[in-house]
Amino acid sequence: MISRTPIAKTSLAFVLAIMMLPIGCSRTTRSSSPGPEDPDAPTEFTTTDTGLKYRILRVGSGDKPGRESFVTVDYVGWLDSGREFDSSYNRREPADFNLSSVIPAWTEGVQLVGEGGMIELEVPSDLGYGPAGNPPEIPPNATLHFKVELHDVR
The missing domain is CATH 3.10.50.40 (Chitinase A; domain 3)
Known part of the structure; x- marks a missing residue:
């Protein structure tokens, strides 16, 4: 159970902010799929x-x-x-x-x-x-x- 004291609210906000950091920092997270292709990439091999x-x-x-x-x-x-x-x-x-x-x-x-x-x-x-x-x-x-x-x- 989460306490409703100001300290707990601040701590929860801090933890949530830290958890969100990797989402905004793409340098530390890698994509799970290939990057973009050139718009004029060939369709034939x-x-x-x-x-x-x-x-x-x-x-x-x-x-x-x-x-x-x-x-x-x-x-x-x-x-x-x-x-x-x-x-x-x-x-x-x-x-x-x-x-x-x-x-x-x-x-x-x-x-x-x-x-x-x-x-x-x-x-x-x-x-x-x-x-x-x-x-x-x-x-x-x-x-x-x-x-x-x-x-x-x-």
Whole structure:
């Protein structure tokens, strides 16, 4: 039960104000979904020589990574069925990694977008997890889909 004394009212107001702070301070809270796309982003995919399909959803203004670059990204991944299998947005924590240490589609695809940009990838099985899949989330021979926002290249 909350007391109706002035001290309790002040304390309650203080606690409520503190609880509201993260809402107004977007620098400390991460989005649970990808950011905006460019209004003129293509609706059709481009296919590379390896079979990777991509479309640049937001052109970045920063550096593009190389094969050995370390990057910070946010991403969401889903299967053909639409079932989401992984999301840094849901964890509210970006991923940091070396581009040479991920599936071939990411090594190739993330190099196509500049820092601050966003790309959508459609990944054929041979550029993803192949016949083995990545149980229990990714079945064998699965086509994967990702939206990736590139935050930092180093």
